[in-house]
Structures are given as structure tokens and as C-alpha cells.
Amino acid sequence: SRACSVSAVPQLFDVEYLAPVQIGTPPQTLMLNFDTGSSDLWVFSSETPLRQRGGQDLYQIEDSSTAHRLGNSTWSITYGDGSRSSGNVYLDSVTVGGVNVFNQAIESATKVSSSFTNDAASSGVFGLGFDSINTVSPVKQKTFFSNALESLEMGLFTANLNKAEPGNYNFGFIDPTEFTGPISFVDVNATRGFWEFEATGFSIGGGGNGTGNSTSPMFVPVGHSAIADTGTSLLLIPAPIVQAYFWQVPGAQSSARVGGWVFPCNATLPDLIMHIGTYKAVIPGELINYAPVDTDSFDTATVCYGGVQSSSGFPFAIYGDVFFKAQFTVFDVDEMRLGFAPK
Numbered sequence: 001s002r003a004c005s006v007s008a009v010p011q012l013f014d015v016e017y018l019a020p021v022q023i024g025t026p027p028q029t030l031m032l033n034f035d036t037g038s039s040d041l042w043v044f045s046s047e048t049p050l051r052q053r054g055g056q057d058l059y060q061i062e063d064s065s066t067a068h069r070l071g072n073s074t075w076s077i078t079y080g081d082g083s084r085s086s087g088n089v090y091l092d093s094v095t096v097g098g099v100n101v102f103n104q105a106i107e108s109a110t111k112v113s114s115s116f117t118n119d120a121a122s123s124g125v126f127g128l129g130f131d132s133i134n135t136v137s138p139v140k141q142k143t144f145f146s147n148a149l150e151s152l153e154m155g156l157f158t159a160n161l162n163k164a165e166p167g168n169y170n171f172g173f174i175d176p177t178e179f180t181g182p183i184s185f186v187d188v189n190a191t192r193g194f195w196e197f198e199a200t201g202f203s204i205g206g207g208g209n210g211t212g213n214s215t216s217p218m219f220v221p222v223g224h225s226a227i228a229d230t231g232t233s234l235l236l237i238p239a240p241i242v243q244a245y246f247w248q249v250p251g252a253q254s255s256a257r258v259g260g261w262v263f264p265c266n267a268t269l270p271d272l273i274m275h276i277g278t279y280k281a282v283i284p285g286e287l288i289n290y291a292p293v294d295t296d297s298f299d300t301a302t303v304c305y306g307g308v309q310s311s312s313g314f315p316f317a318i319y320g321d322v323f324f325k326a327q328f329t330v331f332d333v334d335e336m337r338l339g340f341a342p343k
């Protein structure tokens, strides 16, 4: 089929969104982390050492009649959070929501780091970045989207993620029921292999309880490069913006112990508006209350962790799932652009 849709299921605290992928013949369905911030499709498999498994469903290579080894090829990937995995490469049939790619490179893990072992729900990562950063050696392999492109109605896919309930990824078409108003587009720079774009600044909106000030909030021109990364949970942006935001929240502080900005869970959080070209991406305050850090047994006040944190340490901002819960996003490789619309 020339288009497809697949559900995106949030895990606890929306830390990641997993989608079902069929691999091999007969089809084996695995839940994979759809990640626009990387370009390797890798899975836990029958080659993953027993002590590095943690209950994940596995790609049983020997059970697939269409699997064949990609000779003397290996892969090895490191992610921004320090997690890593590596292994061998097979070609096999992959189907997502009914769209099939016959000889998709599937990277079988013979080694994974502990954060992957400890994540029982995820059987691997489904890269949706640009082929240039695929790690297979000696010959880089293409992503599913890249391989499926010629058979898709339109050369794009969309992300429609939700807080604590399933959303979906669509390939080859834009579903007008998933957003409101016109889609605003911004150019993509794929030089670093990511869906990279330029944001121009921010403003801080009214509180969640409609106490927004009568005049429109002041635009602050803190321009920055950013990548659209569905594989990152939070919205990581320049420290001055995060500071200015949490200075509006009584009791908020940047905690070295916790490793980021925290605040009283009963705080009313203002909206954060990221300006991208002429588009104003509103992230409602309630999405910025990411999760409780801990409950102080001596009083009801609990400490909560910000869904917006600093991107210092990275060469760009990382617009992760907190952003995609608020904005319908189009990843358009035909026109090399990203599209955003309110939901």
C-alpha cells in the first residue's frame, strides 16, 4: 500500500513511544522505539547474550525463512545519553502498518548497554533520521523510510504523539483530522544527519488557570539550532530559556542532586512558546510537569521534574516528545522541511 499508519504507545511517564513492526517470514511483531534522532534499525535477537536480555521480545533469526546475513557487516551505535549497542546485520522483510520493504537491513544486537537490558518493553530502535548517520560498516544501510520512499504516495511521515495515551506515526500521507489550522513549514538542514532546523526565540504565556496577562507575552530572541528527535523524552533547549521559564515558577530550582530543574508539583506552570520562523509552537504548562521526582514522606508537597531542561553539552537543542505531544509534526524529505501545526 502507498501509505500506512501505526500506533505509538507511550511507556511509563511517556519516557518513550513504541510502535509495532513486523519482521521476517512468518512475521514476528516487535515493539520498537521510533527515533527520528538516529538511523539504525536494531533489535534484540536470538544473538543477544542471555544475561543482556531483560524480557524483551526477540527477533528469532532462525525462525525467518527470508532472513539472510549481510556478509562481514557490523554496526555499533552510541546515543547522547551514553547508551550503546552493537552487532551483526541481516536483510529481511519489514512491514509497518501494511507497507512492506523486502530487503530491509535489520541490525541484530550481540551487545547492549544496561539501560536497554533494563527496558523490557522495547525490543530495539527504529531509526528515522538520515541515512548518512547509519552505523553499518563497511557499507551504510538505509532506513525503512528511505527504502519505502518510492512506494509512498508522498515522501513524508508524520508524528502525532499524546500525553499518556496512544498516538500514531503515518507514512506517505497527512491526516487532516490530526491537527488544527494551517501547517507551518521550516527548512531542514540534514548536514549532521538529523532533522535539524532553526528556532528564533521564545515567549512565556499565561498560567494554566487562564491568568495569562492581557497583552501578548514578550518575544525573547534567543535563536538556536535544534533537531526534531522523537527518541528523546524531553524538550532540551538553551539554559537561558529554561532559566527564564522556571524563574516564573515559585519554588522552582535547578537541582544538582536531581540533575535538572525541579519545582513543587502543585505549581501552576505557564505555557512555553517556541518561535520557529513565523510559527508559535505553544507547549502547554501541564506538559512541562513531566513527573514526580520523589515524595517527601513528612509533608504532602512533592517535587516534580521539568519536561523542559537545558541542552548545554549538546551542539544543538533537542526537541523531544514533550514538544511532539503539543505539536503535530510533518517530516518531509521530498521538500527537506519540517511542518508544525497545533493539535
Ligand SMILES: CC[C@H](C)[C@H](NC(=O)[C@H](C)NC(=O)[C@@H](CCSC)NC[C@@H](N)Cc1ccccc1)C(=O)O
Pocket (backbone or CB within 6 Å): 033, 035, 037, 038, 039, 077, 078, 079, 080, 081, 082, 083, 125, 133, 229, 231, 232, 314, 315, 318
Ligand atoms: C554521544 C553520541 C553522539 C550523540 C552521536 N550519537 C547520536 O547522535 C545518536 C545517533 N543519536 C542520539 O543520541 C540522539 C540525538 C542526538 S543527541 C546529541 N537521538 C537519539 C536518541 N534520543 C535515541 C535513543 C533511543 C533510545 C535510547 C537512547 C537514545 C554519535 O554517535 O556521535
